[in-house]
Amino acid sequence: MADVAVDHIAASGVYEPSLFGTYSKKIGMWLFLLSDSLTFGALLFAYSYGRISTPNWPTPFGKSSIINATIMTGCLLSSSVTMVLAVLAARVSDRKKTLLWLLATMFFGTAFIVLHAKEWTGLIGEGLTPFNNPWAANVPQFGGTFFTLTGMHMLHVTLGVIYLGVVALRKKFLPVLLVIWLVGWLVIPAGSVFHTGIHVLLAAAIVAAIVLFLKPKIYDAHDVEVAGLYWHFVDLVWMFIFPLVYLMSTKVV
Amino acid sequence: MHHITPGRAIAAHHEESKTPYFVVWGALLVLTAIEVVLAYKQVFRPLHMLEVLMALSIVKSALIIGYFMHLKFEAATMKWILMISLVLCLTLMFVFFADAFRILSLGAR
Numbered sequence: 481m482a483d484v485a486v487d488h489i490a491a492s493g494v495y496e497p498s499l500f501g502t503y504s505k506k507i508g509m510w511l512f513l514l515s516d517s518l519t520f521g522a523l524l525f526a527y528s529y530g531r532i533s534t535p536n537w538p539t540p541f542g543k544s545s546i547i548n549a550t551i552m553t554g555c556l557l558s559s560s561v562t563m564v565l566a567v568l569a570a571r572v573s574d575r576k577k578t579l580l581w582l583l584a585t586m587f588f589g590t591a592f593i594v595l596h597a598k599e600w601t602g603l604i605g606e607g608l609t610p611f612n613n614p615w616a617a618n619v620p621q622f623g624g625t626f627f628t629l630t631g632m633h634m635l636h637v638t639l640g641v642i643y644l645g646v647v648a649l650r651k652k653f654l655p656v657l658l659v660i661w662l663v664g665w666l667v668i669p670a671g672s673v674f675h676t677g678i679h680v681l682l683a684a685a686i687v688a689a690i691v692l693f694l695k696p697k698i699y700d701a702h703d704v705e706v707a708g709l710y711w712h713f714v715d716l717v718w719m720f721i722f723p724l725v726y727l728m729s730t731k732v733v
Numbered sequence: 734m735h736h737i738t739p740g741r742a743i744a745a746h747h748e749e750s751k752t753p754y755f756v757v758w759g760a761l762l763v764l765t766a767i768e769v770v771l772a773y774k775q776v777f778r779p780l781h782m783l784e785v786l787m788a789l790s791i792v793k794s795a796l797i798i799g800y801f802m803h804l805k806f807e808a809a810t811m812k813w814i815l816m817i818s819l820v821l822c823l824t825l826m827f828v829f830f831a832d833a834f835r836i837l838s839l840g841a842r
Contacts, residue, residue: 501810525829557761712798712802716798719794727772728783
């Protein structure tokens, strides 16, 4: 009966239709992405400001760095395609294919994180820190802006992979995540920044557990599509970080 | 409630062709390759290079937003409100660049 009453009110136009003619989860994600793009915008502008205003800005990215970053870009672009395929499969309620393509997306995302972490480790090994620049001692802001910008992006990719994992596997993903956290923490040497950084996975596992246990549900095509929006956004941001940070600071000729 | 159940709305546009997405993927890879070659060969002076790379990146982001994020197929109000507000807010940040250039021309070390 309640449904009928609500239906009657909706039909008589008491409730306004959604502003953009779509479901509210999607609008919510778009608004979040808009605010997030301003966050990244600020970081990218801060980096570019330093790049322009500093004559001896370091150009530490040699051939291997550029090849590595290009492969990372390819990983993200490919992950976007597998994400689209997951969304399309979810639309026709093909759960098996949705799961498969979501896992493929997570694979490419993880590959990106691993390659990026390797590159960070190399740079840190050469003496780059947020406060110290081994190539030009009077430009310490290179390290600061570089690690803030790429670190923020790496955090987004990591949380994106976890988001997709939750949508794809639900509660089954929690033990996977916790095992990766524990193994990562034990295997990564204590001197590495990722020894501490991997605790992001523990924090994310706690948040994911709260969501999964307080509001258990089977994620439908809309949820997959909203997760996809977030994932494509992370890809999109990299399309600006890659040329601004890497291609503008090449050391090849 | 039948007219707003998700299942119906989803079923309304099934059997969508996958070809455009692969074309966009190819285009993005080609544009990335062009960017890398330009940077690798250092074809342009830095400032000019920055302009070219940013122009290519804006094309790439338009492809991602339009096709992958599906904005091209959303309601017109959604498209315009989201994109205009985003571009306006990001453009405001250009106000800082006048200062960055000022430092350069003053010859600050």
